[in-house]
Amino acid sequence: MTARLARWLGNGCHVHVKLYVCKYTHYTGENPNVGQLTIPALNFGMLMGWQSPMTPILQSPTGPAPEPISDETISWMAAITFMPPIFCGFMVGDLADRWGRKITTLLTALMLVLSWTITLFSLRPWALISSRAVAGLACAGCYVVIPLYLKEIASDNIRGALGSLFILSQNLGYLVVYVAGDLLSFDTVLWLCTAVPAIFLVAFIAMPETPVFLVKQGKIKEARAALAWLRNTTTDDKDLEEAIQQLEREEEYARSMKKATWKSI
Template structure:
């Protein structure tokens, strides 16, 4: 009897094409995983690059390292809208392949040269891949997922990025510099080869009038035959949605602003994403080593810098896994509110610890470590992934690409400014006030989520907009009779 359980679980996982959709989601998020490796690569490799006997022809200066950290977020400020238009014109699949190509070029530049200009140029090219990851991947995930697992697949975006961090942290600790470089380069190369066999999203195929291809792609995603009655109903729904979209005026910023409900959704999307990006998460990651170092003075916690980054990466990944498991049960709104509040409390505890200990008052060293771990976990478990899910669910196919592109550009600008302003801000205010300031950002984000962000789980776009208009009360509505409702 027990021997049959794995078969039953497998059959249940395959029911409705869940296995195929998860596989597709994993393939779509591999560029995000590799981008996470690229971002995390700098942490274990910086000491090697700055060493006199390191692999670089000459030791890399702190100024170059600073530009490497920030320049990655500069191209997406301007390329976000371009990438969104590219995805709408030529498809999500082509744009995802181009994203992997940019990652390959970025790694190859470093393989051939480790001079400062090459390191900075490599990260600038990676910025193009950043725009591709943050604009196209959430759209792809949303458009291949069934309603009942849309949130779980959407949360794979941040999970993959955090897995990339952890992989490169571990690889940097155990393998040579050259071996790590070849590993990082091989992943996007293999992804480009395998992803050629993956289908385009049914939504985009219907938009292009390729109904036969759309039906075949949807049949594979739902693990059924092209003649399935439910599949035919879903395709027809996609066709009706596309006809409705064509009957309306072409999507533009003017149409977005003039429609009060759509503009309200736009404001919500921008605010939740800005709250996520300015919550101080990057500062916590940058200061993790110092927190471990100061904690080791009063508790028996001695970890090498690489081991510290591995611990941080593992906590990030654990939080992302939790998010994927619970987002369909808790809903978007309360998971976002709860994790932003927990992040705020952690930031406040860190700020208070640094402020009090600066006055020569003893506090236990485990306190900042626990606060830091809670902050990283809560952020990965909801504060980071949920805004992407909410943003993809707040708009129709017409506006989704342009809004996602705009939000991506704003986020990139925020990250660029944070990474460049980190040291001046630290010297001006002190680390304690920096953490306290970010805690208030988190608390404001929590209040905004509770008061203004609608629950989007198991709701059609019409139902979400009815809540925004006040025509429907804010309460969760399950999918009726277990049927999936197509959402463009």
């Protein structure tokens, strides 16, 4: 009995270890560049948190602004960021379907860079408010196209982790700018906040379009190459071919569904 039990436990342990190694290997096969997609959320968190430590400096008579910023301007800066997404959120989704997820993500990063650049060159009330309005356009992109991009390029076993990391990155952005605002000068913080999306903008050019969008466009060869890059494998991988076929079936099903209209809403 003891010998049987030992053999049974040994077989059971062998099976569990084998399954774990398979899953771990699949996980490490993901291209590490996928993680950079959380950087826009990090920078948007920095943008939202920047106003809190910088308001006393902007309102100081000896601050960097040409004149002390009024409470009314500060209120507009806080409020206007969330106005553009109300009207532009659906437009970002439409752009992602027309131009692709990659181009729309690049535009989102460009809006973040433009927002910080306006603040770099002018601290007058109109510039500060305009900067936050442009940031509102980036907000729409951050919460529409980037989660979509993450969902379409991540494998099943890390999709949830990346989604959680997206929200965590925004909260981390708050923390970074609070700490930086206490330790660094006003100008240094601004340059730091501008550098983050600028570096992402350059680095993201190397990222591929999502396989899902490429399949929608009928670009099967490009979709296979993009998926191979994302999975760190070759285009002749059997698992890769199965994944492409699954995407084609999902696209056929999506096209067979009736499209929603404004009338149905």
